Amino acid sequence: MLVVVLSGPGGAGKGTIARAVVGADKRLALSRSWTTRERRVDDSADAYVFVSWSEFDARRKAGGFLEWNEFLGCYYGTPVPDRADERDLLLEIDVAGGRQVLDQIPGALCLFVDAPDDEELRRRLTGRGDGPEQTDKRLAEAKRERADADKLGYIRVVNGELDLAVAEVQSLIAAARIDT
Numbered sequence: 001m002l003v004v005v006l007s008g009p010g011g012a013g014k015g016t017i018a019r020a021v022v023g024a025d026k027r028l029a030l031s032r033s034w035t036t037r038e039r040r041v042d043d044s045a046d047a048y049v050f051v052s053w054s055e056f057d058a059r060r061k062a063g064g065f066l067e068w069n070e071f072l073g074c075y076y077g078t079p080v081p082d083r084a085d086e087r088d089l090l091l092e093i094d095v096a097g098g099r100q101v102l103d104q105i106p107g108a109l110c111l112f113v114d115a116p117d118d119e120e121l122r123r124r125l126t127g128r129g130d131g132p133e134q135t136d137k138r139l140a141e142a143k144r145e146r147a148d149a150d151k152l153g154y155i156r157v158v159n160g161e162l163d164l165a166v167a168e169v170q171s172l173i174a175a176a177r178i179d180t
């Protein structure tokens with residue numbers, strides 16, 4: 001089973017790419033994370049399994065997460081994959097989670113989806129309704145994550161034009177399948 005990790009700053013388009021790639025590939029499943037954060041109005045019903053802190057903690061203590069992390073005061077975790085499902089698995093998680101996945105699955109394909117440059121990232125974040133202060137914080141976080149991703153050997157996928165970025169991710173997955 002191939003594990004694909006898709007990370008990248010908010011606004012870079014990793015969620016859109018993940019949905020397009022998984023939707024077009026029967027051999028690929030999207031992992032559904034658990035989170036303690038509140039459901040947002042723009043979250044689809046199946047975006048996450050929304051749980052209380054104690055439910056999350058019980059699963060964590062039972063070893064039920066492949067990786068987990070805290071982000072802005074909320075917990076996020078990837079359930080240990082179901083071995084009965086033979087499909088490859090795509091995780092949409094942050095770089096700290098990607099590091100934990102690589103510790104356990106060194107053959108995981110780690111992709112960092114990025115905007116073409118900071119100016120474009122700022123434009124997309126502002127377009128989502130983030131204020132200037134929030135945008136500055138997210139840009140600083142993106143810079144840190146980019147540096148960590150480089151150190152971990154992530155492959156960078158620039159999302160300038162969506163169709164091209166989707167095709168690039170698909171060909172990287174096809175190449176990784178040959179190696180697994």
Ligand code: 5GP
Nearest residue numbers: 033034068069071076077078092093094097
């Ligand atoms: P959001 O709250 O905007 O949906 O997600 C916040 C951050 O948490 C994003 O970077 C997202 O990729 C990351 N994330 C979502 N699910 C998981 C998970 O299961 N594990 C980890 N480590 N990060 C996650």
